[in-house]
Amino acid sequence: MPTSLLKESNVDVLIIGAGPAGVMACNALAKAGINVKIVDQRPEKVAAGQADGVQPRTMEVLQSYGLAERFLKEANQLHMVAFYNPSQEGGIELADRITDVTSATRYPFEATLHQGAIESLFLDSMKSMGIEVSRPFTPASIQVSENEEELKDTSGFPVRVVLRSLAPSEGQADTEIVNAKFVIGADGAHSWVRKAFNITMEGEQSDYIWGVVDFTPDTDFPDIRNRCAIHSDNGSCMIIPREGDKVRLYIQLGDNSAVDATSGRVDKTKIGPHQLLEVARKSLFPYTIKTPETFEWWTIYIIGQRVASQYSIRDRIFIAGDACHTHSPKAGQGMNASMNDTHNLAWKLALVVRGLADMSLLQTYEFERRKYAQDLIAFDRQFAKLFSGKPRTELNQDGVSHEEFLKAFQTFGGFTSGVGIHYAESPITNSTHQAFAKDLIIGKRLPPQALIRAADARPVEIQDYLPSDCRFKILIFAGNTSSTEQQTKIEKLADSMSSILTLYVHSGNISDIFDIISISSATKKDVRYNSLPALFRSHWSKVLLDDIDVQGKQGGDAYKNFGVDSSGVVVIVRPDGYVGTVAPFDSVKDIKAYFSSFMKVQA
Structure with a gap:
């Protein structure tokens, strides 16, 4: 292809990945007047499913960007949590109902809205500033200068990224070169950026296999519009009411039939939404739930808890969101953790790019957010074990008691709501007085x-x-x-x-x-x-x-x-x-x- 057709540009920050972490970063940097480019391999934004839970602190953050009013207008609010446990007569029975959020916050509830709608909050804000996601693009190569002087000079562009278009227009090059001062890899759990620099994920994978299904229910279950934690003799189930009349069911699968024996990964060809609903029916007995005409979205996954060994390369390339931490979705932290990663990073990058702050400020991103991710994994490991464990019954005294589960739920309330996050002492956190x-x-x-x-x-x-x-x-x-x-x-x-x-x-x-x-x-x-x-x-x-x-x-x-x-x-x-x-x-x-x-x- 003729060299003259190659497009080459300089940007302050290149963001790879337009999920929640990526669009949060892009919107924040654009508002700060930073020259930013964002690319994503998906031809279109998420239409349904994926993450959906938003915690009180994240709503406060959305409010700080002027996005909370629209979010709250579109989202469903969760004010109560219902707990169901095995009944002596068989099936399940209501054990308790408690307030969902007890932490001091101006938004004393959780809220749910599908990931595509949440991304749209940022995409529309970005569009008002003349910025749109370049789609579908994927990175082909990335190089960062090894010259120390170049790396210290915040006016230079020491990172060179070659992007490949997955759908080039006729007569246009299928690649372009972006020279960037900084790069953010917000490209998900299988992050290309993370792998390009051989950053390892530290942690472990559990034996817990779960399915997720979104649909509009027809049921006699009385708490279908409350968040529910259900422990049954058939397995565990979580109900998350969604916007409109929809709900999301998280369903524990009792065997590994959905796992490929060779790769160890889940195989979605081995199970579908109808089978997931059938498992949920057994866990909800004696209550019934009819088969819907359509399922909006579904998936299956194995719970894994891992944190990246490092979050940055030479203070020029950063990873954020699922690229640097993975965990179960039970406590509704995934999208919240991701967006708050780049909320933490964006202002630091903006001050450095504008020449107002020293490069050393950027080191506080990994210091603060990696420690948070490690705390999240520790919490998630305990919470997932309690949620996925067998309930305590007369025949199983070693199981998880309602009191034990409830205590953990309440103890971790400050952490799950996000308002309890506490960054340690550093140059930007000084507790002398x-x-x-x-x-x-x-x-x-x-x-x-x-x-x-x-x-x-x-x-x-x-x-x-x-x-x-x-x-x-x-x-x-x-x-x-x-x-x-x-x-x-x-x-x-x-x-x-x-x-x-x-x-x-x-x-x-x-x-x-x-x-x-x-x-x-x-x-x-x-x-x-x-x-x-x-x-x-x-x-x-x-x-x-x-x-x-x-x-x-x-x-x-x-x-x-x-x-x-x-x-x-x-x-x-x-x-x-x-x-x-x-x-x-x-x-x-x-x-x-x-x-x-x-x-x-x-x-």
Whole structure:
């Protein structure tokens, strides 16, 4: 093929794979103004099935990108979990119903929506910024420079990827070359990118074989619209209500007849949705479920729990999502873990590409997300064993008791909801002054809290002040700003903070990198929002009060709930919504030390 037909381009970030992790990354980077290209081998996006469960923390993340409203309009909500166990009369009986989510979150429920619809949230957002997935493309080769100087230079393009079109237009080359500063491999459990660099997956495969089937049920089962965990003498089953009238059944298969003896892989030619439903019927007895006219989607799989040995190559190529961790879908973590991988990575890449942060910042991606994946695998191994194990009965005293299963379900609630994720100490997570805001846990996401705006007493939610826009949010817990003595302290603080923050911005415009929100403990009757220094009121809406709204229904107790010292505290929230560090007014030098550990001085 003539060389002149070859297309060659330079991009800041090339993303391989347009599943949930890939489109999350692309949307986030595009919003940050990064030149990004995304490719996928599928001719079309997912139409049905695949992942569908979205946890409370992931909904908070969607909200931070402005996507939660549409998601909640389309999704089904799960508020209750029902547990069924073997009955002495045969079959199963209701053992318990409990609240599905007990963690403190503004979205106290799980939600379900098929993967294609969730991907569409991001695809439509990307399209509004002029970015679409290049389909169908697959990588043919990838090379990364071994020159240390080139690797340190964030203005260069040290990664060369050859892409092959699976359906080239007539007269067009079937390959193109992309020179990239960074590459994200979000290309699934059989990741080409991971294999290209011989990254191993560490872990094990279980003997548990499960089937999944999506359809609209006709049944007399009373909890068909609740999430259900069913232990029966025939095996285990999980019911997940879906959007519309659909449900998803996870069905434990009692033998390995669906496994190819030679390869050890499941063989979908050996079993189908009708056989899966027949197994489910036995587990649901004495309740009945009719055969539907059509099945929307189905699959079978063997539970495996593995984590990639590394997440990056020379800080230039990263893997994310299923490419670096695989586990069972029982606790609904797969898509959530994947999207939160690239939510964690995107802001770090954006700051490095823009020349604002040091390359060392990128090392915190693997540090934080690989530890999370290892914790997820440990949890998943225990949870899958409990769920797949035989139930305890009079004849099987060694089985899993309802109390044991329920305790595990509740114990891991913070982890499964996503709100309990706690990143360890690192340059971007510094807990030196944790005592001054003892319930704003450094390394955890900033929890929801109702406040009111000082200027107009309108109730607001603090998480709505944390959009994912690649800016650090600086919360100034200013104390009682109606006090003359406190006002003097605040003005002194503003001078100190201004001298620190201007070090890290190109233009001298602090708000390009840092979004400052002030939270006063003054009352709505006494406060004067414009008495604060200009730095601490970049906009009239950015001054908030720890007071209750005029209806007496929302707000109040923020300082108490957060364990914030009334004398005043500065809280740094990372661009991904996690608390990075805190410092009292007389220790703001430590704020400078925090940023200087990974940000580049621009002055």
